[in-house]
Amino acid sequence: MAAPETTERPDPAAFRAGLALGGAALVVFALVLATVHWTEPRMAQNRARDALALVREIAGAEADPPGALRPLRLPPAGELHQNTAFTAYQLLIDGRVASVILPAVAPDGYSGRIELLVGIDDQGRVTRVRVTRHHETVGLGDRIDRARSAWITQFDGRSLTDPVQERWNVRKDGGDFDQITGATLTPRAVIHAVAAALQYAARHREPLFDPAGQAAP
Numbered sequence: 001m002a003a004p005e006t007t008e009r010p011d012p013a014a015f016r017a018g019l020a021l022g023g024a025a026l027v028v029f030a031l032v033l034a035t036v037h038w039t040e041p042r043m044a045q046n047r048a049r050d051a052l053a054l055v056r057e058i059a060g061a062e063a064d065p066p067g068a069l070r071p072l073r074l075p076p077a078g079e080l081h082q083n084t085a086f087t088a089y090q091l092l093i094d095g096r097v098a099s100v101i102l103p104a105v106a107p108d109g110y111s112g113r114i115e116l117l118v119g120i121d122d123q124g125r126v127t128r129v130r131v132t133r134h135h136e137t138v139g140l141g142d143r144i145d146r147a148r149s150a151w152i153t154q155f156d157g158r159s160l161t162d163p164v165q166e167r168w169n170v171r172k173d174g175g176d177f178d179q180i181t182g183a184t185l186t187p188r189a190v191i192h193a194v195a196a197a198l199q200y201a202a203r204h205r206e207p208l209f210d211p212a213g214q215a216a217p
């Protein structure tokens with residue numbers, strides 16, 4: 001005699017619970033997407049505003065008169081790790097370009113890219129350097145941020161001849177610059193990026209220090 005067929009019928013309660021769970025997951029996913037969509041432009045705007053505040057901090061009080069800081073669009077620059085056209089700033093005093101502020105990237109931080117602004121005067125000396133964006137570890141690599149320590153001020157007044165090229169490094173590597181205790185990778189990356197910005201400024205004096213503000217094609 002054939003065994004009676006057992007057809008298992010889905011439990012309607014479990015089915016409804018599954019549907020509810022799936023629906024809730026979809027709603028959460030849509031909310032996350034919408035939040036990213038609406039907040040990203042505002043975050044980009046905030047980043048641009050903060051970067052401009054740092055540009056003013058680097059330029060100092062001389063940037064106060066209206067028009068003293070002029071944006072200069074420049075073509076991609078491998079030395080600065082700028083892969084697309086980018087904006088630098090000229091500080092104009094009495095009709096001459098007293099200094100430029102370049103955005104530079106150190107691609108090899110402990111946790112990836114470190115974005116910097118490097119101020120350079122018409123004698124090829126660093127005015128100031130500030131970090132605009134990084135992902136370095138809190139309490140270690142983040143000491144490159146001026147808000148966390150004075151480490152970044154050691155570049156002030158330095159140039160490609162002070163120190164000579166081989167000494168643009170941390171002391172541990174025979175260089176002239178302090179490392180950060182327990183975090184050598186971050187300072188190493190920043191020091192090399194600042195040196196690269198000085199080299200770029202030396203090679204591109206013409207567009208950078210042109211008071212007519214004509215960027216290279």
Ligand SMILES: Cc1cc2nc3c(=O)[nH]c(=O)nc-3n(C[C@H](O)[C@H](O)[C@H](O)COP(=O)(O)O)c2cc1C
Binds near residue numbers: 136182
């Ligand atoms: C959790 C963790 C986070 C770290 N964060 C950093 C950092 O932000 N920057 C950095 O230079 N080193 C960081 N280090 C230390 C590096 O791994 C490395 O030991 C240090 O930079 C010394 O490098 P050196 O051997 O070339 O001198 C971190 C290590 C650990 C375990």
